[in-house]
Amino acid sequence: MELNDLRIFQSVATHGSISKAALELSYVQSNVTARIKLLEKExxxxxxxxxxxxxxLNTEGKRLLExxxxxxSKVEEMKRSFQDKSNPSGILKIGIVETVIALPDILSSYHNKYPNVELSLKAGVTDLLLQKVIDMKLDGAFVTGPIRHPLIEQVEVIQxxxxxxxxxxxxxxEDITTKPLLLYNKGCGYRGRLESWMKVEGIIPKQIMEFGTFGTIMGSVAAGIGITILPESSVTDLVTGGTVFxxxxxxxxxxxxxxxxxxxDSLLTSTLQCFIDEIVARTGLEQEESLE
Structure with missing residues (x-):
């Protein structure tokens, strides 16, 4: 079995078509068909x-796709590991929860130091991003911690x-029983904290309205639709302006x-190592400045 057979298989699985896969890969259709048949025979x-x-894809095809x-992914990691470690390049896939106040500073500093790295950002809730890291669909992610999982290692960013x-x-x-709660989707760490609090207090909310973005939640709160829970740092400007409380x-x-x-257990590439180093450097600097 050749690695290229797996690439051909993935393309056919994605498009659901021999002809479309052949077009994407610049192969003749007969070659794609032959490679798929050879893979099935093997x-x-x-x-x-x-x-x-x-x-x-049938059941066995779905297994092979995984x-x-x-x-x-491992092959690509291996290739990246042989890069010039002082000048990393390639694509770095990072997951984010939308309210990480330290994120813009980290991303800006990293991009200025390593312009050859393309940062690909995926927003989501903690549980979703954790699963994507475990499945190696993301190189890493900013999430709400702590995370206790045998496959995961973590670096503290900010409290x-x-x-x-x-x-x-x-x-x-009592307002929770009379006004809707405007929350991120299930799996959000902030939402989990609020739900734990309500459970202890024996409070049943009037309604939970789920949203996917910070802007939509805050726009709805500002319009008086309901209540939300977020890090204080993420709403400082709106509070200062008197929009929310x-x-x-x-x-x-x-x-x-x-x-x-x-x-x-995934290969720690120079691209990702430099990103982690930047997190440690920038968050450490912020903590020092806050103590002055």
Whole structure:
């Protein structure tokens, strides 16, 4: 089995078509067909359901797709490991939760030092980003910690304080039973803290409205639609401008830590090592400045 056979297989699986895969790879269709048949013969199993309009992966094909992604990912990591370590390049795929206040400074500093690295950012909630790192679909991710998983190692980025955010300047726990909660999708660390607090207090919210972006949540809070929970640092400008108001969250739900995670058994490329070094350097600098 050749690595190129796996690339051909992935292309056919993605497009569901021999002709489209051949076009993408600049191969003749007969060559693509032959390589797929050879792969099926070698594995002694069909990989696709074939029909008039194309091809769909069967159960065995889906298994091979998972293995092929992992194999080709490892090959790419191996190639990147032989780069000039003082001048990393390539694509660095990073996951982010949207409210990491230290992120712009880290990204800007890294980009200025290593302009040959293309940063690809994927926003999401903590649970989703964690799974993508485990599946090696991301090189690393900024998430809400701590994370306890045998495959994950983590670097602390920043500690922050969670607050409830409302349009009005007063708040009581009863408001949760009369106004909607405007929250990120399930798997968000901030949401998890609020739900734990409500469970202990025996509070059932009137309604939970799920949103995918920070801007949508804050626009809805500012419009008086409901209440949310976020790091205080992420809403400082809106509070200063009088658009929204913050209210304390009690211990032990108040403090939250943002961490950077990576899969510990994956190859630590120079590109990713330099990024981690930048996180440590920038967050350390911020902590020193805050003490002055």
């Amino acid at each position: 594995l002694q199993t069909p990989l696709f359901h074939r029909h008039k309009r194309g091809m769909i 293995h092929s992604r992992e194999i080709l 922050e304080r969670l607050v409830l955010v409302t349009k009005g300047n007063t708040f009581s726990m 913050c209210h304390d969250v009690p211990e032990p739900y108040r403090e939250i830590t943002t961490i950077f995670i990576r899969r510990k």
